[in-house]
Amino acid sequence: METFELRSPGILGLAPDELADWGEAHRRVAANLRAYGLRNPLVISDVTLRILQAAREQPGPGAPVERAAAELDRRFALWVGHLIQEDLPTAESRLIRGRLALWMSRAPERWPECFLAPPPYPEAFVEAMNQARLFVGPELLRLGMAPAPIRFHPVTEFAGDTLGNLARWPVVRLLLGGLLIAGLLIFLISIAR
Numbered sequence: 001m002e003t004f005e006l007r008s009p010g011i012l013g014l015a016p017d018e019l020a021d022w023g024e025a026h027r028r029v030a031a032n033l034r035a036y037g038l039r040n041p042l043v044i045s046d047v048t049l050r051i052l053q054a055a056r057e058q059p060g061p062g063a064p065v066e067r068a069a070a071e072l073d074r075r076f077a078l079w080v081g082h083l084i085q086e087d088l089p090t091a092e093s094r095l096i097r098g099r100l101a102l103w104m105s106r107a108p109e110r111w112p113e114c115f116l117a118p119p120p121y122p123e124a125f126v127e128a129m130n131q132a133r134l135f136v137g138p139e140l141l142r143l144g145m146a147p148a149p150i151r152f153h154p155v156t157e158f159a160g161d162t163l164g165n166l167a168r169w170p171v172v173r174l175l176l177g178g179l180l181i182a183g184l185l186i187f188l189i190s191i192a193r
Helices: 015-037 041-057 064-083 091-105 123-131 154-167 168-193
Strands: none
Touching: 015 041, 015 064, 041 064, 064 091, 064 123, 091 123
């Protein structure tokens, strides 16, 4: 009868005390890849494991999450550098252009196997990544348009004029207010009888 060993040498050769930190790094890298638009769980898992393995092999200090994030950024920059055949002034503008092209071409949905993979790439993928860009539109002109006057209904205008005149003539306002109160009292007395 065959026997097998229940204990594995460790996931990615990790010691048990390293599993939690590298597990968090795995979770964050996978979330970042989903943010880039990858949806296939097998591709996400494969790319994540390759990034984590490379991050572990990189010498230097830092928490596993920081090392994995730096490795993801480094690989994305190299990958975009291979794909975008445009002379851009800075590395940051190349990364921005690459992220924009990735989003506009929907490359992670259409070619998930190409994401952070080494060349050669399908011709349609390279063409889609290089043609996806935002174009600057026409120059906006500032126009000096005066607002049109708002015309109200004649009854509203009459009421506004009347109230304006009453504000200027306090005696008339007082008389009209007294007449209104007297009329209201007479009406209430006649209803009560």
